[in-house]
Amino acid sequence: MNAPQGTVFESRGFCPVCEGPTTFRATSETPMPPKFQAHWFRGALRCQACQSGPRSRAITHVLNRLRPHWRGLVIHESSPGGPGLSPKLRRQCPGYLVSQYSPDLAPGEVTSQGWRNENLEDQTFDDASFDVVLTQDVFEHLFHPGRAAAEIARTLRPGGIYLMTVPIMNPFGTTVRRASLSPDGEVVHHLEESYHGNPVGDGRSLVTVDWSYQIGPYLSAASGIPFTVLVIDDMSMGIRDPYNAVVVGHKAALPDLGEDLEGLRR
Numbered sequence: 001m002n003a004p005q006g007t008v009f010e011s012r013g014f015c016p017v018c019e020g021p022t023t024f025r026a027t028s029e030t031p032m033p034p035k036f037q038a039h040w041f042r043g044a045l046r047c048q049a050c051q052s053g054p055r056s057r058a059i060t061h062v063l064n065r066l067r068p069h070w071r072g073l074v075i076h077e078s079s080p081g082g083p084g085l086s087p088k089l090r091r092q093c094p095g096y097l098v099s100q101y102s103p104d105l106a107p108g109e110v111t112s113q114g115w116r117n118e119n120l121e122d123q124t125f126d127d128a129s130f131d132v133v134l135t136q137d138v139f140e141h142l143f144h145p146g147r148a149a150a151e152i153a154r155t156l157r158p159g160g161i162y163l164m165t166v167p168i169m170n171p172f173g174t175t176v177r178r179a180s181l182s183p184d185g186e187v188v189h190h191l192e193e194s195y196h197g198n199p200v201g202d203g204r205s206l207v208t209v210d211w212s213y214q215i216g217p218y219l220s221a222a223s224g225i226p227f228t229v230l231v232i233d234d235m236s237m238g239i240r241d242p243y244n245a246v247v248v249g250h251k252a253a254l255p256d257l258g259e260d261l262e263g264l265r266r
C-alpha cells in the first residue's frame with residue numbers, strides 16, 4: 001500500500017495508548033528533509049488508530065509500567081491533553097478526575113463540563129488524595145513551578161506517583177526563565193514571547209520556562225519528593241521526539257523516626 005500524500009515518515013509498531021498494532025505516520029504539507037523530521041514528530045507522528053502523539057504514548061508507557069493496575073486507582077490530571085491518554089483515562093478509569101484553571105471561577109468549583117477549577121500552584125484538594133497525578137506539557141507554562149510541584153506532592157498519597165511530560169528545550173544546557181510575575185501580578189518578559197496552543201482561554205499559553213534536565217533536581221528540592229527524568233526513544237511504540245521526557249516524582253511512604261522532616265529543610 002502506498003503512503004498517503006504528504007507522508008514524510010511512516011513506521012509500523014505497537015501503540016501503548018490503544019494497545020494494538022498500528023501505523024505511526026507523520027505528514028507535512030511542505031517537503032521535510034530527513035534531518036528535520038524528528039523535530040516535526042512531537043506534533044505530527046500520529047498513531048493511525050487513536051491519533052495519539054509521541055508524548056502521550058511515552059507517558060502512557062510509563063504509567064503502564066509503573067502502575068499497571070491504574071484502572072482501579074484515583075488519578076488527578078491537570079489540563080488534560082488531546083487524543084491519547086486523557087480520553088482513555090476518561091473511558092477506562094472510574095477514579096479519574098480532571099481539573100483546569102480559570103481565575104473567574106471559585107477555587108474547587110466543579111463546572112457543568114465536569115472539570116474542577118484548580119490552580120495547580122494553590123490547590124483545594126485535601127492532603128494525600130491521589131494515587132497518581134498527571135500533567136502533559138503544563139510545566140513550561142507555570143510562573144511558580146516549584147510551588148506547583150510542592151502542591152502535587154502534598155496531594156499524593158504515600159506510595160503515589162506523579163508523571164509529567166514537558167518539552168526539555170535545553171537538555172544539557174541551562175534552565176531559562178522566559179517570563180515571570182511581578183509582585184503586583186504583571187507579566188514580565190525576559191525573552192521574546194513564545195506561546196503554545198491551549199484548548200481553553202484565548203487559545204494560547206505563554207511559555208514561562210525553557211527547561212533543561214535540571215528540572216529533576218529543581219522539583220525534588222521544591223517538593224521534598226525525588227524526581228527522575230526518563231528519556232525514552234522507542235520506535236516500536238512510536239516514541240521519538242527531540243524534546244521529550246517523562247518526569248517522574250515518587251512520594252515514598254516514610255518511617256516515623258520522630259523528626260520534623262519539613263522543618264529540617266527550612
Ligand SMILES: [Zn+2]
Nearest residue numbers: 015018047050
Ligand atoms: Zn494508538
